[in-house]
Each structure stands twice: as structure tokens, then as C-alpha cells.
Amino acid sequence: MKKIYSFLIKSYIGPFVVTFFIVLFILLMQFLWKYIDDLVGKGIEWHIIAKLLIYMSTTFVPLALPLAILLSSLMTFGNLGENYELVAMKAAGISLRKVMMPLIILSIIISIAAYYFSNYIMPIANLKAQSLLFDVREQKPSVNIKEGIFYNEIDNYTIKIGKKDDDGKTIHNVMIYDHTRRNGNTNITVAESGKMEFTEDNRFLIFTLYNGNNYVDRAENRKQIATKPFQRTKFQKEYRRIDLSAFRFQKTNEELFKDHYKMLNVKQLQKSIDSVLINAETKKEEFSSLITDNYRYFSMFDENKAEPEKSTAIKTQQKTNRDNKKASKDSTTKKMFLPHSRERINLELDISPVQDIPEKVIDTSAKLKKPFLSNFNKEEKTRITEIALNSARNLKTNIDWTKSDYYHYLKQINKYEIEWHRKFALSFACFVLFFIGAPLGAIIRKGGLGLPVVISVLLFIVFHIISITAEKFVKEFVITPFQGMWLASAILLPVGIFLTVKATTDSAILDIEAWVKFFKKILFIKK
Numbered sequence: 001m002k003k004i005y006s007f008l009i010k011s012y013i014g015p016f017v018v019t020f021f022i023v024l025f026i027l028l029m030q031f032l033w034k035y036i037d038d039l040v041g042k043g044i045e046w047h048i049i050a051k052l053l054i055y056m057s058t059t060f061v062p063l064a065l066p067l068a069i070l071l072s073s074l075m076t077f078g079n080l081g082e083n084y085e086l087v088a089m090k091a092a093g094i095s096l097r098k099v100m101m102p103l104i105i106l107s108i109i110i111s112i113a114a115y116y117f118s119n120y121i122m123p124i125a126n127l128k129a130q131s132l133l134f135d136v137r138e139q140k141p142s143v144n145i146k147e148g149i150f151y152n153e154i155d156n157y158t159i160k161i162g163k164k165d166d167d168g169k170t171i172h173n174v175m176i177y178d179h180t181r182r183n184g185n186t187n188i189t190v191a192e193s194g195k196m197e198f199t200e201d202n203r204f205l206i207f208t209l210y211n212g213n214n215y216v217d218r219a220e221n222r223k224q225i226a227t228k229p230f231q232r233t234k235f236q237k238e239y240r241r242i243d244l245s246a247f248r249f250q251k252t253n254e255e256l257f258k259d260h261y262k263m264l265n266v267k268q269l270q271k272s273i274d275s276v277l278i279n280a281e282t283k284k285e286e287f288s289s290l291i292t293d294n295y296r297y298f299s300m301f302d303e304n305k306a307e308p309e310k311s312t313a314i315k316t317q318q319k320t321n322r323d324n325k326k327a328s329k330d331s332t333t334k335k336m337f338l339p340h341s342r343e344r345i346n347l348e349l350d351i352s353p354v355q356d357i358p359e360k361v362i363d364t365s366a367k368l369k370k371p372f373l374s375n376f377n378k379e380e381k382t383r384i385t386e387i388a389l390n391s392a393r394n395l396k397t398n399i400d401w402t403k404s405d406y407y408h409y410l411k412q413i414n415k416y417e418i419e420w421h422r423k424f425a426l427s428f429a430c431f432v433l434f435f436i437g438a439p440l441g442a443i444i445r446k447g448g449l450g451l452p453v454v455i456s457v458l459l460f461i462v463f464h465i466i467s468i469t470a471e472k473f474v475k476e477f478v479i480t481p482f483q484g485m486w487l488a489s490a491i492l493l494p495v496g497i498f499l500t501v502k503a504t505t506d507s508a509i510l511d512i513e514a515w516v517k518f519f520k521k522i523l524f525i526k527k
Contacts, residue, residue, distance in 0.1 A: 004089065005102040008076075012103050015075045020068035027060040028053060038137045043202075052136060055129035058121065062426050065114055066463070069107065070433040071456040076103070077441030078452050086442060096504045100438055107434040111427040118423040119265045127263040131254045138252075143205060143244065145196070154205070156180045157242055161196075169195050174209060176240065186217040189240065203248070207240040214238075261415045269420045273413055280409035287402045291395075414481060418474055421485035429463070429489050435496035439503030463488050 032039070032053075039049065080086045080099075089099055145151045145161055152158045162173025171194050178187035191212030198205055214233040257263060264272060373381045436459060446452060466488040474484035 004094070004099075008099065008102050009106060011079065012072060012076045012106065016068055016072035019071045019075075020064055023064040023067050023071075024057055024060055027063060028057055031056050031060075035133070035137075042136070042139045044136060044139060048132070048136070052129065052132050055125055055132060058125035059129050062114075062118065062122070062422075063464075065110075066426070066429050066433050067456065067460045069110065069430050070437040070460060071452060073103070073107075073434050073437030074441040074444075074452040074456055077438050078444060078446045079441075081442050081445030086445075096439075096442060103434070103438065107431055111431045114430050115423060115427040118426050122423075123263045123265050123268075126260075127254055127257055130260070130262070131252055131257050134257075135252050143198075154242060154244070156182075169197055171196050174207070174212070176207070188215045189213075189238070190215070191238070198244075203244055205242040205244055207242070209235070209238045209240060211236060212238065261419045264416075264419070266420060266423055269416050273416045273420070276409055276412045276416065280406060280413075283402065283405055283409065287398070290398065410477070411475070414474060414477070417481035418471060418485060421481055425485045425489060428486075429492075432489050432493050432496050433459075433463070435500055436492060439496075439499040442503045443499070459492075463492060466491060 077086070080089075086096070086099065090096070143154065145159055147161055147164055150158055150160045156179045158177040158179065160175040161171045164171055172192065174189075174191045174194050176189040177185055178189070179185075181187065189209065189212060191209035193211065194207055194209040196205065196207055212235055214231075214235065216231045216233070259272075261269065261272070369375055373384065376384065437456065440455065441452065444451065444455070467485075470479065470484035470487040473479045474481050479487075
């Protein structure tokens with residue numbers, strides 16, 4: 001058995017390594033094709049491009065690993081079946097389950113390794129890759145001044161060259177607009193010919209100009225025209241040095257990217273989720289307090305209950321009761337405050353004194369007639385209406401802003417939870433795809449890179465489409481992050497179980513003759 005297990009592991013590892021790196025290479029070529037415009041023509045050194053490709057290759061492992069496991073397991077058992085090695089093992093009394101056992105253990109080890117890779121290496125790789133990709137995309141293209149075209153990629157300068165010689169250095173009909181003063185075209189240099197060269201470290205562009213003129217307008221405004229006149233200087237030879245530091249590759253501080261959800265491990269993701277939840281709950285409590293403190297008056301009067309026998313009542317404290325006892329028996333002036341208003345509206349109401357009973361429920365609208373505004377004069381009606389409208393608009397604005405902020409918190413939590421579940425779902429997906437590829441290879445009994453590749457790619461496309469669609473549903477709050485990130489594995493797991501059962505029982509699931517007999521029985525077709 002040890003020799004058989006060793007033979008099976010060797011037969012599996014070879015296709016697994018080859019397919020893994022082939023898939024990784026294909027994904028890397030896809031990345032290069034996508035960002036080719038950002039990489040070419042910028043004078044970026046080769047070792048920076050190499051670093052970027054290595055980091056990006058690491059980030060593609062979650063896509064390459066499941067496909068490699070599916071394809072290699074299908075190829076391994078397809079080769080065993082095609083060469084009748086599975087038949088020999090079964091004839092020797094070794095069941096398919098025992099044949100699969102060493103590879104099942106190996107798949108478990110790979111799944112555990114995939115989790116640790118996703119949790120500890122992937123965040124670092126994502127941080128390095130995304131920060132370096134940002135720097136590369138922000139890098140300016142290398143200086144390439146063409147004939148007869150105004151070149152303005154160099155900060156504070158616009159350069160035009162009439163003609164270049166074949167050596168790439170000798171130039172003719174040169175015009176240089178110096179905008180360092182940021183006062184328009186007030187400093188212009190014109191030369192008949194010259195040379196254009198870069199320093200060894202490419203930090204400066206050196207122009208050696210011959211037979212030309214400098215035109216400088218020293219007046220910064222109209223008042224200085226008389227005191228600072230226009231200046232013209234003729235020269236036979238002049239040197240002009242232009243700083244190219246903006247074209248040097250500058251690395252951004254990685255600390256700016258480290259809080260992104262793709263750059264965090266499981267522990268950090270959980271901490272971030274808790275922090276965002278606390279912020280969201282704090283936002284809800286603050287909004288609730290705002291509504292309670294500033295907009296209570298919306299519910300303090302109901303004109304449908306303004307009759308004395310049906311009036312709305314509110315609780316008042318003992319202090320309010322004592323103040324009401326001191327009020328005049330004939331009439332009193334009640335002052336009503338409205339939020340977002342600096343005005344006080346004095347309402348003359350005939351309110352009878354209230355007995356000093358603790359927590360007494362008193363009537364605040366019993367003396368108001370229906371409708372509410374009929375209790376006030378025209379000026380007061382106008383003022384009350386304006387204040388009420390402004391308060392309602394402010395309330396709506398507060399609600400909209402709070403809703404937007406809270407939705408932003410929910411989106412953040414979703415992203416963190418998606419990434420949290422992804423680290424576990426990747427490992428489980430590797431295990432599930434093995435149980436699809438291995439029994440399927442034993443059933444079809446075809447090895448090599450023909451039919452197994454086609455079947456593997458189709459199955460992986462199904463898996464990938466389900467994963468992407470479910471993730472989009474999660475981001476749109478259609479389903480929960482748990483459901484979305486585990487949906488693909490949950491759908492393919494029964495398929496793996498079904499194929500494993502059929503393979504271990506030697507079911508002719510892909511035998512065309514068996515299917516023909518099956519349909520003949522259903523359709524009652526006689527031979």
C-alpha cells in the first residue's frame with residue numbers, strides 16, 4: 001500500500017504543479033494586457049516591473065489554486081483509468097476510496113495551507129502589489145519631445161522643436177516657454193539650433209542653444225509697465241537646465257493603503273467590523289437624540305384631538321406644576337419654542353391652574369380650537385408656517401444625511417465580512433473541487449490535456465460565475481455575506497458527493513449505451 005500511495009502522490013503532484021503555474025502565467029498575462037498602457041513608455045526600471053509581476057502573481061493564487069486542484073485531480077484519475085491502473089487496483093481488492101485516501105489527506109493539507117496563505121501572505125502581497133501598481137500608474141511618461149509639436153509634460157515648461165537630426169541630440173528651431181513665474185507667456189527663448197542631452201542620472205535635461213534670443217516681460221501688472229519694461233537679450237550660446245525630478249519613480253508610503261480591507265487578516269478584519277459597528281450604532285443613537293431633543297413638538301399637538309374631552313396630554317414635572325400654580329387665573333402667556341428658530345412666539349391662552357399632583361398629566365391643547373392656526377393672528381400664522389416649513393426641511397436633510405452615512409457604514413461592514421469569509425471559503429473550495437475532479441476523472445477515464453482541460457475549465461467557469469454573482473448580490477444587500485461567499489461551494493458540494501458515490505459504485509454515469517437503454521425504458525421502446 002505504501003508504494004501505491006507514493007505512486008499516487010507522485011502522479012498527482014506533477015500535474016498539480018504544472019497546471020498551477022500554467023494558470024498563474026495565464027492570469028499574469030491577462031494583467032499585463034490590461035495594464036500595458038500604464039507600464040510601457042515610462043522609463044521604469046526592469047527590477048520594479050519584476051517586483052510588480054511577482055507581487056501580482058501572489059495575489060492570483062486564490063484563482064489559480066482551485067483550478068489547478070480540479071484539473072490535476074481530473075488528469076491524475078483520468079490517466080489511471082485510461083491506463084487500466086484503477087482496474088488493476090480494484091482487482092487487487094483496493095477500493096476507489098482507499099485509492100483516493102492519500103490524495104484526500106494531501107488536499108486537506110493544501111486547503112489548510114491555502115487558509116494560512118490567504119490570511120498571512122495575501123494581505124502583505126496585496127499591500128505591496130496595489131501600492132506599487134499605484135506608483136507605476138502615477139508615473140509620468142518618459143520625456144519624448146517630437147518634432148513640430150508643443151510638449152508640455154514637463155512642469156512649468158512648454159517646448160517646441162522644429163526638427164531633430166538622426167542622432168537624437170541635435171535640434172533646430174527651438175522654442176522654450178518658461179512658466180515658472182506663473183504669469184503667462186512672459187519668458188520665451190528662441191534659438192536657431194542646439195543640442196538636447198540628459199544627465200547620467202536622468203535628473204536634468206540640458207539644452208545647449210546657439211544663435212537665439214530671450215524675450216522677458218518683467219512687468220507683473222499694468223502699473224509696472226513703465227518701471228519694468230520688456231527685455232530682449234541676444235545670445236550666441238546659452239545653456240538651459242530643466243529639472244526632471246517629477247519624472248523620477250517615487251514610491252508612495254504603504255501606510256496609506258494598509259487599512260484597506262484586502263490588506264487585513266482575519267483578526268484585523270474582525271476588529272475593523274467591530275469598530276464600524278460601534279460607529280454605526282453611535283450614529284444611530286446621536287440621530288435618535290437629535291430627533292427626540294429638537295423635533296418633539298411634531299407629536300405634541302393633534303388637532304383631531306383638540307376637543308377638551310379628547311385632548312392630547314403630556315406629562316409635566318412637579319416644577320412645571322408649581323410654576324403653573326403661580327400663573328394668573330384669568331390668563332397666562334405661554335411661550336412656544338421651535339427648533340432652528342431664534343424667535344419666540346407669545347401665545348395668549350386662557351389656562352386654568354393645575355393642582356400640584358406629582359407626575360400629573362395635564363392638557364396642553366384643550367384650550368386650542370380647531371384648526372390649529374385659527375388660534376393666531378395673520379402675522380403669527382405666517383411666522384409659525386415659515387418656522388414649521390424650515391424645521392421640516394431641516395429634519396428631512398438630517399434624515400437623508402444620516403441615512404447616507406449609515407448606508408456607508410453598512411457597505412464597509414459588507415466589504416470586511418466578504419473578505420473575512422473569503423479566507424475560509426477558498427480553503428473549502430479547494431477541498432470541494434478535488435471531490436469533483438477525482439471521481440470525474442475515474443468515470444471518464446481520459447487523461448492528458450484534452451478532455452480534462454475542457455471539463456475543468458467549464459466547471460471552474462461555473463464556480464467562478466456563481467462566486468462573482470453571489471458577491472455582487474452581497475454588495476447590493478440581496479443576501480448576507482455568509483450566504484454569498486459560501487454559495488458556490490454549497491452548490492458544488494452535492495455535485496462532488498454525487499460523483500464520488502457514482503465513482504465508488506462503478507456507475508456508468510457517462511456511458512452512452514447506458515443512457516440509451518435508460519431512455520428506451522422510459523419511452524417503452526423495444527429492441
